[in-house]
Amino acid sequence: MSTNDQTIIVWFRTDLRIQDNPALFEAAKEGRIIPVFIWSPEEEDMSPGAATRWWLHHSIKSLTESLEKLGTTLTLRTGESIKNLKKLAEDTGATGVYWNRRYEPMIRKRDDEIACQLRQAGLTVKTFKASLLSEPEEIENQSGLPFKVFTPFWKHCLKKLNASTPLPAPQKVKPPKVSLRTTELSELNLKPEQDWGHSMNEVWTPGEPGAASALELFINDSFNEYAQNRNFPNTKGTSRLSPHLRFGEVSPRQIKHSLMQSGHTHWKESHYLSEIGWREFGYHLLYHFPHTVREPLRPQFNRFPWRENSPQLRSWQKGQTGYPLVDAGMRELWATGWMHNRVRMVVASFLVKHLLIHWRHGADWFWDTLVDADLASNTQGWQWTAGSGADAAPYFRIFNPTTQAIKFDPEGDYIRKWVPELRHVSAPDIFEPSKVDRGQNYPSPIVNHSDARDRALKAYEKTKA
Numbered sequence: 001m002s003t004n005d006q007t008i009i010v011w012f013r014t015d016l017r018i019q020d021n022p023a024l025f026e027a028a029k030e031g032r033i034i035p036v037f038i039w040s041p042e043e044e045d046m047s048p049g050a051a052t053r054w055w056l057h058h059s060i061k062s063l064t065e066s067l068e069k070l071g072t073t074l075t076l077r078t079g080e081s082i083k084n085l086k087k088l089a090e091d092t093g094a095t096g097v098y099w100n101r102r103y104e105p106m107i108r109k110r111d112d113e114i115a116c117q118l119r120q121a122g123l124t125v126k127t128f129k130a131s132l133l134s135e136p137e138e139i140e141n142q143s144g145l146p147f148k149v150f151t152p153f154w155k156h157c158l159k160k161l162n163a164s165t166p167l168p169a170p171q172k173v174k175p176p177k178v179s180l181r182t183t184e185l186s187e188l189n190l191k192p193e194q195d196w197g198h199s200m201n202e203v204w205t206p207g208e209p210g211a212a213s214a215l216e217l218f219i220n221d222s223f224n225e226y227a228q229n230r231n232f233p234n235t236k237g238t239s240r241l242s243p244h245l246r247f248g249e250v251s252p253r254q255i256k257h258s259l260m261q262s263g264h265t266h267w268k269e270s271h272y273l274s275e276i277g278w279r280e281f282g283y284h285l286l287y288h289f290p291h292t293v294r295e296p297l298r299p300q301f302n303r304f305p306w307r308e309n310s311p312q313l314r315s316w317q318k319g320q321t322g323y324p325l326v327d328a329g330m331r332e333l334w335a336t337g338w339m340h341n342r343v344r345m346v347v348a349s350f351l352v353k354h355l356l357i358h359w360r361h362g363a364d365w366f367w368d369t370l371v372d373a374d375l376a377s378n379t380q381g382w383q384w385t386a387g388s389g390a391d392a393a394p395y396f397r398i399f400n401p402t403t404q405a406i407k408f409d410p411e412g413d414y415i416r417k418w419v420p421e422l423r424h425v426s427a428p429d430i431f432e433p434s435k436v437d438r439g440q441n442y443p444s445p446i447v448n449h450s451d452a453r454d455r456a457l458k459a460y461e462k463t464k465a
């Protein structure tokens, strides 16, 4: 029975919020809490990229401020998580460690080991569901196996969707009895060396209050028209909540609840909630098929004749392919750490199909440059594009970057915004690489679309052998 005077360590990880945070909420009931964030990039499945480090810096700062308002301080530590947690418990007399669960393969293994060691040391360990509507183990098909197709997966999840409401932030939390040393945020060196954060600052407000504003703005202004507008990169048709979700500044349960409260009668069947479902599906796949982070889910893709071509990879990364929509997307990514989903699909398809460059190179670049870089969604997005994943786009369906631009950026506004060399070109000339006036140093197309298409289809034959 709780004496309400215990000290509990709350280990913050990808749940940088005080609202709807089950580990924090339960720990606050026990008495005193020690909130801690441990920077241990070498324990991650993939060391966080530059853009996510930038976000993390600001998100930790924001969490620190929120916790201070509740009456406590976030302790920052670096190095091995287990050593830090044990030392903190020794120094403070903490009797338990609580955290919200994560699902990446190496992290799961690490967390299991840590839980085991802490329990052996006599501490209470409690872990909670906080970042998914349904955890991977809760969902299985009729044969008791993981799903590999999205539609039945999501139908099943919707049936299980419960009406639980988000938890409030604790009113006030009691700090530990002893004062603790904390590493300075600047010592984590999360901010990029180049002046890159500057353009990101203009676009994003990392942290829980920023997430709450983005959610409110989306529900009020864009949710109704989401299904119609979500594919047009030059509109504010999508929620831009992905980095907030990635860092747990908002939970999917809070999003679900806001949709319910919004008065929209079909929120449950909405296209928007099903996109949250794709995020859940990504975690389901990552959990059950952890090798897909580096290897194809469909083994026949091991035979695919990928090409190594560093100059072309570089042209793609820098937005210098000569295909205006591809270049606009890659430059938006570089400038803001984000790219619209439609354009992600086009640029990813260009890399793996037009250039035949392995999707892993694309996934690595996204990992380093996306503020929402997330192991589950990124792996799923690339395997989907390459045709090698679950419920993936068939490889032989090859996006034409020109017709994609005509369809989804009909006036060319998105292209003009991100490719200044083309600001003087209007639609329809702007879509057609061969018609674009290159007087302003805009590159010639690095491949010809129909030749690249034929080459890709031939390469695909190898997977059928």
Ligand SMILES: Cc1cc2nc3c(=O)[nH]c(=O)nc-3n(C[C@H](O)[C@H](O)[C@H](O)COP(=O)(O)OP(=O)(O)OC[C@H]3O[C@@H](n4cnc5c(N)ncnc54)[C@H](O)[C@@H]3O)c2cc1C
Pocket: 230, 238, 239, 240, 241, 242, 243, 245, 246, 275, 276, 277, 278, 279, 280, 282, 339, 340, 341, 342, 344, 345, 348, 366, 370, 372, 373, 374, 375, 377, 378, 379, 380, 381, 382, 385
């Ligand atoms: C090659 C490729 C790589 C991707 N890498 C990532 C990644 O690293 N991190 C990431 O969060 N998303 C990734 N996505 C998915 C998607 O592009 C982004 O989630 C979306 O663009 C985020 O913008 P938004 O928040 O405005 O989305 P909205 O359209 O407003 O959707 C709401 C939320 O649903 C989730 N979501 C939407 N679409 C998808 C999807 N296709 N797959 C999984 N979740 C989705 C996101 O959490 C998103 O914030 C990738 C897609 C592709 C094609």
